[in-house]
Amino acid sequence: MKSSRALKGERGRQDLRAGLKYSARPESMSGVEEGVEFLPVNNTRKVEKRGPKRWVLLVTGLAGLVLLSLVACLLMWHFQYQNMRVQKIFNGYLRITNENFVDAYENSNSTEFANLANRVKEALKLLYSGVPSLGPYHKKSMVTAFSEGSVIAYYWSEFSIPQYLVEDAERVMAQERAAVLPPRARALNSFVLTSVVAFPTDPRTVQTAQDNSCSFALHARSGELMRFTTPGFPDSPYPARARCQWTLRGDADFVLSLTFRSFDVATCDDRGSDLVMVYDTLSPVEPRAVVQLCGTYPPSYNLTFLSSQNVLLVTLITNTERRHPGFEATFFQLPKLSSCGGSLRGSQGTFSSPYYPGHYPPNMNCTWDIEVPSHQNVKVLFKAFYMLEPNTPLGTCSKDYVEVNGEKYCGERPQFVVTSRSNKITVRFHSDQSYTDTGFLAEYLSYDSSDPCPGKFMCHTGRCIRNELRCDGWADCTDYSDELNCQCNATYQFTCKNKFCKPLFWVCDSVNDCGDNSDEQECSCPAQTFRCGNGKCLPQNQQCDGTDNCGDGSDEATCDLVRTVACTKHTYRCHNGLCLSKSNPECDGKKDCSDGSDEKDCDCGLRSFTRQSRVVGGTNADEGEWPWQVSLHVLGQGHVCGASIISPNWLVSAAHCFIDDRGFRYSDHMVWTAFLGLHDQSKRSATGVQELGLKRIISHPYFNDFTFDYDIALLELEQAAEYSSTVRPICLPETSHSFPAGKAIWVTGWGHTQEGGSGALVLQKGEIRVINQTTCESLLPQQITPRMMCVGYLSGGVDACQGDSGGPLSSVEADGRIFQAGVVSWGDGCAQRDKPGVYTRLAVFRDWIREETGV
Numbered sequence: 131m132k133s134s135r136a137l138k139g140e141r142g143r144q145d146l147r148a149g150l151k152y153s154a155r156p157e158s159m160s161g162v163e164e165g166v167e168f169l170p171v172n173n174t175r176k177v178e179k180r181g182p183k184r185w186v187l188l189v190t191g192l193a194g195l196v197l198l199s200l201v202a203c204l205l206m207w208h209f210q211y212q213n214m215r216v217q218k219i220f221n222g223y224l225r226i227t228n229e230n231f232v233d234a235y236e237n238s239n240s241t242e243f244a245n246l247a248n249r250v251k252e253a254l255k256l257l258y259s260g261v262p263s264l265g266p267y268h269k270k271s272m273v274t275a276f277s278e279g280s281v282i283a284y285y286w287s288e289f290s291i292p293q294y295l296v297e298d299a300e301r302v303m304a305q306e307r308a309a310v311l312p313p314r315a316r317a318l319n320s321f322v323l324t325s326v327v328a329f330p331t332d333p334r335t336v337q338t339a340q341d342n343s344c345s346f347a348l349h350a351r352s353g354e355l356m357r358f359t360t361p362g363f364p365d366s367p368y369p370a371r372a373r374c375q376w377t378l379r380g381d382a383d384f385v386l387s388l389t390f391r392s393f394d395v396a397t398c399d400d401r402g403s404d405l406v407m408v409y410d411t412l413s414p415v416e417p418r419a420v421v422q423l424c425g426t427y428p429p430s431y432n433l434t435f436l437s438s439q440n441v442l443l444v445t446l447i448t449n450t451e452r453r454h455p456g457f458e459a460t461f462f463q464l465p466k467l468s469s470c471g472g473s474l475r476g477s478q479g480t481f482s483s484p485y486y487p488g489h490y491p492p493n494m495n496c497t498w499d500i501e502v503p504s505h506q507n508v509k510v511l512f513k514a515f516y517m518l519e520p521n522t523p524l525g526t527c528s529k530d531y532v533e534v535n536g537e538k539y540c541g542e543r544p545q546f547v548v549t550s551r552s553n554k555i556t557v558r559f560h561s562d563q564s565y566t567d568t569g570f571l572a573e574y575l576s577y578d579s580s581d582p583c584p585g586k587f588m589c590h591t592g593r594c595i596r597n598e599l600r601c602d603g604w605a606d607c608t609d610y611s612d613e614l615n616c617q618c619n620a621t622y623q624f625t626c627k628n629k630f631c632k633p634l635f636w637v638c639d640s641v642n643d644c645g646d647n648s649d650e651q652e653c654s655c656p657a658q659t660f661r662c663g664n665g666k667c668l669p670q671n672q673q674c675d676g677t678d679n680c681g682d683g684s685d686e687a688t689c690d691l692v693r694t695v696a697c698t699k700h701t702y703r704c705h706n707g708l709c710l711s712k713s714n715p716e717c718d719g720k721k722d723c724s725d726g727s728d729e730k731d732c733d734c735g736l737r738s739f740t741r742q743s744r745v746v747g748g749t750n751a752d753e754g755e756w757p758w759q760v761s762l763h764v765l766g767q768g769h770v771c772g773a774s775i776i777s778p779n780w781l782v783s784a785a786h787c788f789i790d791d792r793g794f795r796y797s798d799h800m801v802w803t804a805f806l807g808l809h810d811q812s813k814r815s816a817t818g819v820q821e822l823g824l825k826r827i828i829s830h831p832y833f834n835d836f837t838f839d840y841d842i843a844l845l846e847l848e849q850a851a852e853y854s855s856t857v858r859p860i861c862l863p864e865t866s867h868s869f870p871a872g873k874a875i876w877v878t879g880w881g882h883t884q885e886g887g888s889g890a891l892v893l894q895k896g897e898i899r900v901i902n903q904t905t906c907e908s909l910l911p912q913q914i915t916p917r918m919m920c921v922g923y924l925s926g927g928v929d930a931c932q933g934d935s936g937g938p939l940s941s942v943e944a945d946g947r948i949f950q951a952g953v954v955s956w957g958d959g960c961a962q963r964d965k966p967g968v969y970t971r972l973a974v975f976r977d978w979i980r981e982e983t984g985v
Contacts, residue, residue, distance in 0.1 A: 215267075215290045220303050221413045222328025224250070226281040226321070235276035236349070236379065247273035249311065250283045253323055257309040258287075263298045267291045275412040277441045278382045284413035287328060303328045329415045344374035344446075350386065350463040360446060360456025364392070368404075368456040372448045377412050380440040380463030385491065388442055390423070390433040392458040394855070396450045397740055398424040404450055406457065408435055409443040410492045410563065417564055420492060422520070425740040426454075426855075430753040430809070432568055434488035470496035471559070477502055477576040483559055483569025487514075490569045496559040502576035509549040509582075509592055510534065510557060514571040518542050519564065532570060533558040544608045547592030549582075587612060603632050624649055634905070636872055643872070660685060676711060684713065692722045702866045704728060714867050718944035734776075735861035735948040738854075751895040753809040756878045757858035758938060758950075759893060761805040762787065762845075764796065769811055772879045772937025773804065774950055775859045777985045778850040783936035784953050784970065785829040785843040799824040804847065807856035811880055811891045818856045823848040828982055830975070839915045841955040841970045843936075844982055860938055861949045862985070863973040869951045871902040875921055875941045877954065877967070879934030898922045900951075901966050909966065917974050919952055922966030939969055 226246075234242035251271045259265040271287040291299050304327065311321035350356055358376055360368040368374075380386050388408065396404040406423040407414065420435050420442075427433060435442075440463070446456075470484055481498055483490045502508045517530045517540045527538035534548045534557050548555075553576070559569075577583075583594035589607030599606045601616035603623060610630075618624065618631035626632060626644030636643045638653035655667035662668060662680030672679040676693040678700060679685050695701055697709035702716065704723035715722040717732035739754050760773040760781055771787035781804060788797050795801065806820040814821070825846040832840040851857055869875070878895045898921050901909075906920030914920070921939060939952035952969030979985060 214293045216293055216296055218289045218291055218296065218299065219286055219331055220289070220328035221284075221286045221331040221415045222303070222326070223282055223284045223411055223413050223415070224326040225279065225324045226250070226283060227324055228320070228322045229281040231276065231278045231281050231382070235281065236347070238275070243276065246276065246281070246283075249321055250285065250323075253309050253311040253321055254285065254287060254326075256311060257307065257323075257326065261302055263291070263295045263302060264289065267295075267299075275377060277379065277412055277439070279439065282411075284411060285328075286331070286413070300330055303330075329417060331414060331416070344369070344372055345377075346375070347377045348379070348461075350378070350380040350384070350461060352381070352463070355460050355462050357458070357460050359458045363456045363458055366455075367453040368395075368446070368448060370448055370451050372446065374446040374448075375414075376444040378442040378444065378461055382440060383466055384440050384463040385466050386437040386440065386442050386461050386463055387485075387488070388435045388437075388444070388459060388461040389488075390427070390457050390459045392429060392455075393423065393431075393433060394426040394738075395424055395446075395454050395456060396448075396452045397426070404446065404448040404452075404454070407445045407447075409445070410438055410441075412441050412443050414443060414445055418492070419564055420566055421489070422565075426738060427741045428739040428752040428754040430750075431739075431741055432487055432489075434485075435566065436485050436489060436491035438491045438493040438563075470494060471498045474498055474500045474574060475502075477506070478574060480571070480573045481557075482571045486569050486571055488568065489566040490559075490561055492561055492563045492566055494559065494561045498557045498559075500555050500557065500574050502553045502574070504553055506553050506576040507550060507579045507582075508553055508555045509547050509575055509577060510555060511545065511547050511573045511575065511593065512539075512543070512570050513545055513573060514568075515539070515543040515546070516568045517570070518567050529562045529564065530567065531560055533560070545593060546608060547589075549592050551579075601631055603630070636899075674711075678711070700866055700868075702728065702864055705730070714863075714943060716864055716867070717861055717947050717949075719947075732861070732947070734859040735943075736858065736946070737948075738856070738858065749894045749896055751809070751878060751893040754807075754856040756876075756893065756895065756938075756940060757807065757854075757856050758860035758940075759808075759878050761808045761811065761880060762936065763803045763805065764794075765801045765803075769880050770796075771935045772881075772954065773845060774938035774953075775806065775851065775857065776862055776950075776979070777859055777983065778853070779847050780983045780985055781845040781847065782938070782950070782953060782972070782979070783843050783845055784841050784955055785833040786835060786838060786841055786955070787936045788827050788829055788843055789835050797827065797829075799827050799845075802827075802845075804845070806851050807854065809856070809893055818854060820851055820857060822851065830978065837913070837915070838956045838968075839917055841917075842953055842972075842975050844979065846983075860940065861943075861947055862976060862979060863949045863951065865973050865976045867949065867973045869900050869919070869941055869973075871900050871905075873900045873941065874898075875900060875939050875951055877921070877934065877937070877939055879937040879954065881934030881937075898967070906966065906968075910968070914968070917971055918955065918968050919971045920966040921952065921969055939972075 229246070232242060234240040235246065237243060250273050254271045255268065258268045267289045269288045269290055271285055273283055273285045275284045276282065277284075289299065307326045309323045309326060311323070313320055344361065346358065348356055348358060360374065362368055378386055378388065395406060403424040408420045409415065409418050410420050411418045420437075423433075442461070444459070467484060474481060484494055484496065485491070500508055500510070517532065519529045522529055524541065527540035529540070531538040531540040533539075534555065535550065555574070557572070582588050582592070585597070586594040587597050587600045588594055590609050590611040591607060593607060595606045595612060600612050601618070603613070606612050613630050616629060616631050622634055623631040624634050624637050626646060627648040628644060628646045630644055632643045632649055637649045643649050653661065655661040658670050659667045660670050660673040662684045666680055668679050668685060673685045674693075676695050678695055678698055692715070693711040694708050695711045697703055701709040702712065702714070703709050704725055705727035706723070706725045708724065710722055710728075712722055715728045717729060717735065719729070722728050737755060737757060739752070742752050742755060758775040760775060761769050762771045762773055762783065764770045771783060773781040773783035776782050790797050800823075802824045804822045804824060805814055806822065807818045808814060810816070813819070825848045828844040828846070830840040830842050833842070834840060874897055876895055876897055878893060880890050880893060901920040901922065903914070903919070907914045909920070934954045937954045938950045939954070940948050941951040943949050950972050952972050955968050955970045957967040
């Protein structure tokens with residue numbers, strides 16, 4: 131439908147055309163018009179002399195039209211730009227200094243709330259009227275909440291602002307202002323407002339008075355833990371396209387501690403996400419955001435946040451149709467810190483950011499004055515340091531930081547040391563009003579400047595490490611100073627050009643371990659040839675020719691075109707019998723077999739959680755990080771071995787776990803109990819843990835209990851496991867699957883954390899590397915068979931140990947999917963130099979597993 135203005139314009143144009151039509155000729159004229167001269171056809175000269183040439187007239191006319199069009203366009207653009215309006219909503223807060231907070235202000239339906247809200251709206255209108263870029267364009271304001279201090283009002287204001295004034299309006303609104311509303315009667319006091327500030331916001335976050343379907347108000351009670359969840363949690367997903375908010379309050383002079391105990395919303399990706407925001411106010415203003423969360427987190431991840439005052443606002447905006455359970459959260463109030471920092475005396479001690487390991491609150495400033503005995507120097511070792519803020523340039527410490535000796539530190543840093551030249555040092559901590567992190571844990575120590583690390587090696591950073599870690603091929607100092615200027619042990623180490631020492635079995639493994647690639651430079655074949663993964667050199671034209679000329683498939687593994695090749699023990703066989711040139715094609719997210727069989731059974735090897743916890747000074751695994759890990763308990767003995775889930779009904783373990791010993795029948799399936807989804811051995815009855823008996827044990831018929839050859843067993847469960855976020859299967863590799871030397875692999879278990887020690891309560895993890903099979907056989911002569919593989923470090927330090935037997939070796943492959951490379955089998959001691967762990971090579975047994983289980 132045309133507007134009245136458009137119709138009026140059309141009538142105007144019609145009248146104009148009508149006027150021109152009837153005024154071109156006077157009414158008294160008839161016949162031929164006067165002043166027109168008719169010339170003979172052949173009198174062309176006279177015609178030419180009458181005026182400019184036709185092309186001149188044409189060009190002039192066109193130029194005039196172009197000019198008129200440009201002017202018209204400019205006028206139209208100017209008119210439209212000047213009058214184009216943009217809807218802007220600002221969320222803000224202000225302080226009413228001459229009012230006292232009363233309980234009725236918490237209830238938005240109370241008379242007291244309404245009266246004070248009306249006065250605030252009147253004051254805002256008066257304030258905006260004095261600003262040219264705001265007053266004429268203000269549509270309405272709404273007060274959403276009040277809190278203590280004297281009274282803080284939270285509001286939003288809506289404007290319809292010309293496009294060219296938007297930036298000016300945003301700048302003005304972000305400036306803190308004050309206002310005084312005159313009294314309506316002589317007996318009344320003025321209405322004094324300070325700290326009036328607001329920021330542009332997403333209109334979707336605005337809660338109107340009529341939209342309270344997903345709006346909740348909670349007040350902490352002394353000594354009580356309050357709980358709230360997303361609608362439907364955990365039995366049904368939270369609503370799609372929803373706008374939810376929770377206003378959390380505590381008593382005056384208290385702060386709030388908020389913890390997300392379970393968090394699972396749509397993953398943060400390019401397809402859009404659902405977003406949870408926590409604010410240190412009751413108004414959703416970005417500069418006061420404490421954290422922004424999306425995706426899924428394991429229960430062990432630290433999601434505890436502190437407020438600076440007695441209020442917090444939690445919002446959930448859902449933009450997707452994806453189904454997720456949402457979150458469960460708890461909060462409680464605790465007294466506000468009366469002081470932060472202090473004086474520290476003595477030869478050593480520890481200190482941390484407020485509420486560590488929880489997130490420190492916004493708006494904090496702490497100072498520690500540290501003094502050790504005279505004639506000693508002092509150093510501060512930051513054992514954990516996390517002070518990251520989104521959208522902050524790397525190295526810029528303008529928001530949250532620690533300052534020592536005049537230098538600011540921020541971001542996420544490995545362990546580092548700061549020293550002083552006297553027995554005193556001052557540490558300052560600052561957090562601004564926005565995003566927070568878990569902060570730092572620090573230790574201060576006194577030392578003799580002439581011998582700063584007694585009996586140890588001192589890194590250039592000041593950190594002290596054990597002498598045996600010097601020149602072992604691993605950077606234990608964050609600045610690599612423990613690996614500089616080393617004399618490498620030629621027996622088992624390679625000397626890089628940059629003078630680093632690296633294990634010999636890393637040479638020529640196609641991994642740049644030295645950093646300067648010198649461990650790979652002498653491995654190339656002659657010109658016009660190709661070097662296979664097994665070291666064999668072939669003519670270049672045999673690479674990607676569809677034939678496995680290397681014998682290990684490496685000449686066909688990196689080709690752009692996946693070819694069908696002759697089947698060998700190194701090639702992957704599709705269900706239709708055809709074999710592929712591609713190495714490890716199964717479950718990599720790409721359909722390589724014409725029948726799609728390489729991507730058929732791929733509901734495995736994926737973790738439910740998109741975030742993994744930060745681990746400081748230890749190897750504790752996250753809850754749900756290894757959901758296929760199983761703990762096998764024996765009646766009256768507790769945890770004895772590990773296993774891995776390969777299907778709802780079947781587990782894989784080591785055969786040696788089920789050898790009868792000292793009169794006890796470990797081969798009897800009745801004495802075993804499998805705990806799935808277990809993280810902490812002391813919490814076997816925790817939610818999510820499944821306790822299942824065994825139906826039968828199938829040890830490999832060729833298992834040799836003396837040599838530990840064929841050390842593998844299959845365990846059938848009494849009843850099917852239920853998959854969950856902490857119970858999932860690991861992928862089984864096909865017989866052709868390759869785990870090359872040098873590849874990083876994870877070993878997990880509750881075994882002894884050191885040789886001769888005791889078992890761990892919390893599931894442990896360690897990253898180790900595949901060792902070249904030739905090197906493995908030379909280290910353990912006459913003991914290694916083709917069913918075994920060595921994984922670990924020749925320098926020692928990380929290894930499986932007693933109690934880890936039967937557990938999985940987890941290898942992260944393409945598309946982030948995890949395959950089981952091996953089963954923890956045996957070793958000579960634990961984590962000793964030149965004595966790597968020995969594992970059952972799982973790919974060798976793929977066909978046997980399929981025959982016995984159908985998996």
